[in-house]
Amino acid sequence: MSIDFTPWQRTAHGANLLDPAGRPRVTIFEEITGLANKYNALNLGQGFPDTEGPDAIRQIALDSIIEGANQYAPGSGIPSLRQSIATHQERFYGLSLDPETQVVVTTGATEAIAAAILAFVEPGDEVVTFEPYYDSYAAMIGLANAKHKVVQLELPDFQPDLAKLRATMTDKTRMIVLNNPHNPTGSVFGEDVLNEIIKLAHQHDCIILSDEVYEHLTFGVSHVPVATLPGGFERTITISSAGKSFSFTGWKVGWASGPENLITAVRTVKQFLTYSSGPAFQPAVAKALELPDEFFQQFAGSLGQTCALLADSLEQSGIPVFRPRGTYFLVADARQLGYDDATDLARMLPERLGVAAIPMSVFVHPENRQSYSSLLRFAFCKKESVIIEAAQRLRGLPELAR
Numbered sequence: 001m002s003i004d005f006t007p008w009q010r011t012a013h014g015a016n017l018l019d020p021a022g023r024p025r026v027t028i029f030e031e032i033t034g035l036a037n038k039y040n041a042l043n044l045g046q047g048f049p050d051t052e053g054p055d056a057i058r059q060i061a062l063d064s065i066i067e068g069a070n071q072y073a074p075g076s077g078i079p080s081l082r083q084s085i086a087t088h089q090e091r092f093y094g095l096s097l098d099p100e101t102q103v104v105v106t107t108g109a110t111e112a113i114a115a116a117i118l119a120f121v122e123p124g125d126e127v128v129t130f131e132p133y134y135d136s137y138a139a140m141i142g143l144a145n146a147k148h149k150v151v152q153l154e155l156p157d158f159q160p161d162l163a164k165l166r167a168t169m170t171d172k173t174r175m176i177v178l179n180n181p182h183n184p185t186g187s188v189f190g191e192d193v194l195n196e197i198i199k200l201a202h203q204h205d206c207i208i209l210s211d212e213v214y215e216h217l218t219f220g221v222s223h224v225p226v227a228t229l230p231g232g233f234e235r236t237i238t239i240s241s242a243g244k245s246f247s248f249t250g251w252k253v254g255w256a257s258g259p260e261n262l263i264t265a266v267r268t269v270k271q272f273l274t275y276s277s278g279p280a281f282q283p284a285v286a287k288a289l290e291l292p293d294e295f296f297q298q299f300a301g302s303l304g305q306t307c308a309l310l311a312d313s314l315e316q317s318g319i320p321v322f323r324p325r326g327t328y329f330l331v332a333d334a335r336q337l338g339y340d341d342a343t344d345l346a347r348m349l350p351e352r353l354g355v356a357a358i359p360m361s362v363f364v365h366p367e368n369r370q371s372y373s374s375l376l377r378f379a380f381c382k383k384e385s386v387i388i389e390a391a392q393r394l395r396g397l398p399e400l401a402r
């Protein structure tokens with residue numbers, strides 16, 4: 001008897017895991033990085049930095065391996081890391097957390113997102129995100145058999161229309177997923193947006209999942225966690241990760257924090273996803289979270305500079321840019337080059353210009369494909385010399401006009 005693949009097909013279709021030809025899809029990050037490697041292109045696609053995180057922090061991970069941190073860590077994370085996460089939340093945001101009950105360490109922010117959605121969302125529930133959205137939200141909402149509803153961010157500053165947000169959230173909304181600062185647009189939401197989310201979460205009795213992995217990467221504005229605003233903490237699972245703040249994206253150490261009843265649920269599900277995460281990386285991340293303020297300021301400052309370099313150069317080539325206020329990413333518009341859908345351009349760029357970028361349409365519901373379709377996302381978390389070279393190569397963009 002052959003294996004019946006119908007359930008997998010149904011699941012994969014529901015969670016948009018298949019490409020238009022019905023084949024299992026690799027993520028756009030994997031695809032574009034593959035093209036960048038194939039053509040030896042500068043990879044401004046997948047968001048990872050090309051410089052290492054601090055030496056002293058890497059040394060702790062190295063020493064930990066030698067000293068024997070090689071067997072399972074406690075499921076909720078080693079105590080010193082949970083303590084450091086709590087101290088970090090107090091130091092930067094004045095949030096007081098019990099590291100025993102209100103913090104859980106996860107395998108990257110990705111696992112925290114998955115565990116939170118699986119814990120709280122039932123088949124048929126509605127989950128609201130802004131659009132464009134980070135790809136793992138849609139996949140997890142789909143895998144939970146829930147209904148994904150979106151509120152589109154409005155150009156040019158990628159903020160939501162609050163009336164549309166109000167109209168989208170209903171009593172069926174179980175969760176709203178907020179990502180602030182926002183990937184892929186680089187926008188930072190104002191307190192008016194955050195307060196409205198809190199108000200609506202109370203009104204419709206739903207949970208806020210706040211993905212703040214870019215919390216330290218803002219340019220000229222400060223990050224306000226939704227959990228710090230009145231009424232926010234009690235309904236919010238706040239997620240972050242060592243990947244973006246410390247340039248260790250491959251370590252996959254993340255965490256969730258919030259009220260005990262929410263974190264208990266996340267931790268309980270997380271046990272059966274990975275049980276526990278990298279024991280040698282955890283003491284290193286614990287120390288990284290204690291780095292002085294200057295570390296965080298300098299890193300954001302240098303990212304702001306590479307961002308400006310790339311943005312200026314694209315604009316000089318006649319490509320409109322939406323300047324971000326945070327994250328690793330800026331968005332540019334290829335419409336004037338004749339690309340209503342920048343997907344073709346993104347697939348062509350590594351070979352033709354030796355630069356890789358991500359088409360915005362992959363962060364959008366398939367039925368909304370037309371929205372944002374002419375936009376491209378460029379990652380500027382690269383050495384200045386790489387950004388200068390990429391900017392130079394991108395001056396060839398007008399030659400690809402059609």
Ligand code: PMP
Nearest residue numbers: 108109110134183213241243254
């Ligand atoms: N959320 C957002 C918005 C991201 O951009 C990313 C990628 N770093 C993640 C979650 C996943 O983070 P991690 O690599 O820690 O799983």
Ligand code: GLN
Nearest residue numbers: 027029030045046047183
């Ligand atoms: N967060 C990274 C980005 O948006 C990619 C992570 C991944 O490859 N899944 O580029």
